[in-house]
Amino acid sequence: MNIATTSPRTRQIPSAATLRTRRSRRYTRKDFLEALVPLTSAVAVALFFADGGARYFGTVPETIIGIGILAGLVGTNLLLIMFILAARVPLVEKVVGHDRALTLHNQLGKPVLYLIAAHFAGLIVGTALTTDTPVIQQVVNYWDADGDMLKAFLAFIGMIVVVVSSIVAARRVLPYAVWHAIHLATYAVLVLSIPHQFEWGGMFAEGTAARIYWAVLFIATILSVLVFRVITPVVHNLRHRLVVARVDTIAPGVVSVYITGRGLERWAFPSGSFGQWRFITPRMLWEAHPFSVSAAPNGRYIRLTVRALGDNTTALQRIRVGTRVWAEGPYGVFTETVRTSPKVVLMAAGIGAAPIRALLEDMPAHRGDVTVFLRASDAEPYLVTEITDLCRARGARLVTLSGRRANTASWLPHEEWANGENITHYVHKPRECDYYMCGPTDWMANVRADLAAHKVPAHAVHWEEFAW
Amino acid sequence: MRTTSAFITGAATASLIAIGWNIGQAGLAAENVDTTSTASSDHTATTDTTQATESTNTATDSTTDTSTTDTSTSTETTTAAAGTDGTFVGDTVQTRFGPMQVQVVISGGAITDVQTLQFPSNDRKSVQINEQAIPILLAEVLDIQSADITNISRATYTSQSYKQSLQSALDAAGYTG
Numbered sequence: 001m002n003i004a005t006t007s008p009r010t011r012q013i014p015s016a017a018t019l020r021t022r023r024s025r026r027y028t029r030k031d032f033l034e035a036l037v038p039l040t041s042a043v044a045v046a047l048f049f050a051d052g053g054a055r056y057f058g059t060v061p062e063t064i065i066g067i068g069i070l071a072g073l074v075g076t077n078l079l080l081i082m083f084i085l086a087a088r089v090p091l092v093e094k095v096v097g098h099d100r101a102l103t104l105h106n107q108l109g110k111p112v113l114y115l116i117a118a119h120f121a122g123l124i125v126g127t128a129l130t131t132d133t134p135v136i137q138q139v140v141n142y143w144d145a146d147g148d149m150l151k152a153f154l155a156f157i158g159m160i161v162v163v164v165s166s167i168v169a170a171r172r173v174l175p176y177a178v179w180h181a182i183h184l185a186t187y188a189v190l191v192l193s194i195p196h197q198f199e200w201g202g203m204f205a206e207g208t209a210a211r212i213y214w215a216v217l218f219i220a221t222i223l224s225v226l227v228f229r230v231i232t233p234v235v236h237n238l239r240h241r242l243v244v245a246r247v248d249t250i251a252p253g254v255v256s257v258y259i260t261g262r263g264l265e266r267w268a269f270p271s272g273s274f275g276q277w278r279f280i281t282p283r284m285l286w287e288a289h290p291f292s293v294s295a296a297p298n299g300r301y302i303r304l305t306v307r308a309l310g311d312n313t314t315a316l317q318r319i320r321v322g323t324r325v326w327a328e329g330p331y332g333v334f335t336e337t338v339r340t341s342p343k344v345v346l347m348a349a350g351i352g353a354a355p356i357r358a359l360l361e362d363m364p365a366h367r368g369d370v371t372v373f374l375r376a377s378d379a380e381p382y383l384v385t386e387i388t389d390l391c392r393a394r395g396a397r398l399v400t401l402s403g404r405r406a407n408t409a410s411w412l413p414h415e416e417w418a419n420g421e422n423i424t425h426y427v428h429k430p431r432e433c434d435y436y437m438c439g440p441t442d443w444m445a446n447v448r449a450d451l452a453a454h455k456v457p458a459h460a461v462h463w464e465e466f467a468w
Numbered sequence: 469m470r471t472t473s474a475f476i477t478g479a480a481t482a483s484l485i486a487i488g489w490n491i492g493q494a495g496l497a498a499e500n501v502d503t504t505s506t507a508s509s510d511h512t513a514t515t516d517t518t519q520a521t522e523s524t525n526t527a528t529d530s531t532t533d534t535s536t537t538d539t540s541t542s543t544e545t546t547t548a549a550a551g552t553d554g555t556f557v558g559d560t561v562q563t564r565f566g567p568m569q570v571q572v573v574i575s576g577g578a579i580t581d582v583q584t585l586q587f588p589s590n591d592r593k594s595v596q597i598n599e600q601a602i603p604i605l606l607a608e609v610l611d612i613q614s615a616d617i618t619n620i621s622r623a624t625y626t627s628q629s630y631k632q633s634l635q636s637a638l639d640a641a642g643y644t645g
Contacts, residue, residue, distance in 0.1 A: 031473035035480070042481040046488025054492050055562075131624045148593075199593045 011364040016342055023340045023459060029095045037081055040217075044073040047210040048203075061129035068122020069203065075115030076197070080221045082108050083190065087221075088228045088331070097333035098274075099465040106166070113163045120156055148195040155192035162186050177286050187225070194218060233328045240267050242325040244279070245301060253308040254351065254382055255317050256294060258301045259325055265299035271336065271358035272436065274464070275329025277304065279319060284312050288328065292355035292438070292464075294383070296362035302327075305354040305383060334436065334464040335359075341434050341460060342369055345427055347447060349375035349411075349439025353383045355464075356438055360390050367395025371427060375401045375411070375439065399426055411446040423450050434460045441465075553577070557585070558637030561629040565594040568629035572637040579613050579643075582606050582634060588625065601626045609634065 014022070048070060056066030085092065085105040092101050128138035142149050164170060165182045174182075197214070198204045204211040240261040248256045261267070269275055276288040289312060294305035308314040334355060344363055348356035353374060360372055372391055374381035381387075381400060391398040403413030410417040423430050435451060437444050444463050451461055469477070553574055560569040566588030573581040582605075587598045601623035608617045615635040619627040 027470060028473075031469050031477075034469050035473065035477040038477055038481045039484065042484035046484045046491075049485070049488040050491040050495070052492050052495050054489065055496060127624075131619065131628070133624075 011336075011362065013364045013366060014339070014342070019340050019342065022337075026095065026338070027459075033092065033095055037078070040081070041074045041077050043213070044077045045070060047208075047213060048073055051205075051208055051210055059130075061126050063126075064122050064129065065126030068119050068126055071115045071122060072119030072197075073203075075112050075119060076193070077217075078108050078112045078115065079190065080217055082112065083186075083221045083225055086229075087224045088232075088328070089224050090228070093331055094333065094337070097464075098331040103465065109163050109166060113159060116156060116159060148199050151192040152196040155189045158185050158189040158192070162189065190218075190222075233326075236267055236328075237326050240264060242302070242327055244319055244321055244323040244325060246321060247319055249317070250305065251380070251382055253317065254305065255319075256303055256305045257316070257319065258303050259327075260301045264297075264302065268297035268299075269293045269302055269330040271296045271362050272334040272355050273330035273332045274334075274355070275302075275327045275331065278326040279316065280324040280326060281315075281319070284315055284319075287312055288326075289313070290331075292332075292334075292358070293330075294354035294357050296358050305351070305357075307351040307382070332464055334438070334462055336363060338462050339434050340457075341432055342366070343371075343433040344369065345371045345373070345433045345435045347373040347375070347411075347435060347437040347439070348381070349443045350377075351382055352438030352440075353381060353387065354438075356436065357383050357387050357390065359436055360387060360394065360396060363394075365394075365396075368397070370394060370396035371399065371433075372396055373399045373401060373426070375413075375443070377404060378402065409442075409446050409449065411443055411450060423454055423456075430454050431456055434462065436462045438463065554641065556637040556641040556643075558633035558635070558640070560586070561632045563588050563625045563629045565589075565625060568626070568633050570630060570633045570637060572634060572641065572643075574641055574643055579609060579638075582609050584630075588629070597623050598626050602630070605630050614638075 053066065053069070056062045056069070082105050085101045085108075088098075096104075124135060124138050124142065127133070127142075128135045131138075133141065143153055162182055162185055165174060165179055171179055198211065204214050240263060242259050242261040244257055245260040246258040248258075250256050272292065274290050274292040277291055278285065278288040291304045291306055293302055295301070295303035306313055306316055308317050336359070342365065344365055346356045346359055346363075356372065356374075360370065363370060370391075372387060374384060374387060376382070376384075379402075381402070384400070388398060390396070401413050401416065403415055406412060406414045406417035408417070412421055427433060430451070431454070433456075435447070435456065437447050448461060448463070452458075553576065555571055555573050557571040558569060560567045566586075568587050569585040571583050571585055572579055573583070584602050587602060588594045589598065601620050604620055605617055605627060609615065615631050615638055617627065617631055617634075
């Protein structure tokens with residue numbers, strides 16, 4: 001298995017016009033998917049009013065109930081969207097991108113909890129007022145009412161636990177496995193909340209459009225989770241049977257892991273994409289890790305380049321050849337699909353060189369149209385030998401930037417920054433290029449600030465958020 | 469999201485809610501007209517047309533009132549104003565889960581039966597609750613001989629609307645207990 005023999009698939013070099021069309025199509029699809037968040041919420045509200053929901057807004061207590069119901073409907077709609085966002089639905093992964101989808105998922109967590117809390121409070125207080133029951137008594141009445149309501153109460157409590165366990169402070173304390181186990185409880189929350197929605201209060205009453213609409217929505221959500229989070233990975237892994245085939249130490253604390261399997265040409269991880277990798281050893285079995293591939297798909301092996309940062313990445317340094325691997329992916333849109341112009345700048349800092357190397361390997365571009373930046377603090381940049389060879393083969397320009405960090409927010413080393421340098425000193429006509437960057441979060445933020453200062457359009461700047 | 473898309477989305481969101489609202493209003497208006505026409509169909513053929521027109525005119529403000537007055541008038545005629553004895557139909561009381569209407573049979577100055585003409589049945593749950601609650605309410609009415617029944621937990625709406633409809637029937641009968 002020699003890297004030099006790797007021959008990337010020859011892909012047609014896209015023209016500026018092709019890339020423009022592609023970009024506009026992608027943005028249209030993205031806008032459409034994003035619009036579904038308010039639109040589906042509007043459908044929920046519209047169905048409520050269409051079914052005579054306006055009759056709630058007569059007296060004050062009834063109005064409180066009506067608002068509570070609306071909060072419940074919109075909250076449930078957003079909860080289902082959260083499930084879809086985390087379900088690895090290929091359309092969402094390709095159009096919105098894995099990291100943005102999960103960011104949105106995280107952002108929706110608290111609003112959904114508040115809406116469901118408002119639903120809970122609204123119905124308790126509203127009903128207590130209409131029936132002249134003390135609020136506490138009303139809570140007890142509902143709790144005692146029957147199995148459906150009890151399940152709804154348990155679902156609400158479960159939801160509080162899940163959201164609290166997911167706030168930043170709690171996640172820092174909780175081990176991943178514990179957090180993940182709690183998070184799996186959301187499926188129980190969803191299922192427990194269903195009966196009271198369909199059985200109580202005539203909300204999704206038999207024979208109404210709302211009943212059909214919501215039933216379809218629930219079924220579609222549950223199916224998409226089942227298909228894309230369970231069935232697809234199982235099928236992939238049983239079919240391809242991934243195994244560690246070779247481990248190279250390329251620098252102190254950095255290894256390249258070669259993974260082989262059956263029929264890998266049918267399970268391609270495009271350059272720039274990543275997977276969730278679970279190495280089947282007693283110690284590492286419990287956690288899946290997101291690693292980008294560091295080689296373009298070649299049908300023979302998948303390659304990861306990993307630096308020892310945590311417990312498991314350290315253990316990975318000593319992984320044995322022959323270890324079974326369970327993978328999920330490919331994920332992410334840090335790939336050629338989001339490119340918008342023929343000229344491409346690839347920028348890596350530290351171990352960020354891994355996906356940049358893969359992108360360099362098979363980015364369809366004319367000679368001279370690709371520029372690579374490798375940023376390292378003091379030692380040689382990771383993968384510098386391989387990247388230098390690839391640059392020579394592909395006719396790409398390589399810029400190596402070594403040295404300590406600048407004292408201010410600059411992505412350049414101190415010396416270059418002190419000379420007053422910025423992107424324009426390295427890239428001719430920076431506004432006509434696409435930028436793919438991978439490295440520490442603050443370094444990438446500094447690059448983006450420099451690019452924005454030189455009026456590089458946002459759609460030409462690509463990066464993946466690894467901070468979840 | 470691009471600005472144009474944001475505007476289109478905003479407009480579409482507002483339109484969806486507006487459409488839902490309008491369908492709902494149309495539905496509620498139709499519901500009111502329904503109640504009115506049911507009530508007027510109880511009357512004799514000659515007065516039917518005028519009654520219906522009048523009821524439709526007043527439908528927007530006090531449909532329930534109009535219909536009940538009409539209905540009780542008609543029942544009184546059938547029972548030939550026999551003092552407190554006879555069968556008296558109560559108001560239709562609208563609840564969140566559907567309409568409730570009862571009629572009471574008074575014989576020898578005592579409440580001998582209460583028949584539920586319609587009860588909230590918009591959904592399966594309501595039907596289930598009502599099927600359990602109504603016999604309990606009936607037993608209580610026959611026991612205490614008035615509409616002064618206590619609320620059944622889990623069936624508050626049923627209890628209250630039953631009570632209200634029953635009371636209106638008793639009022640129509642001039643029944644004082």
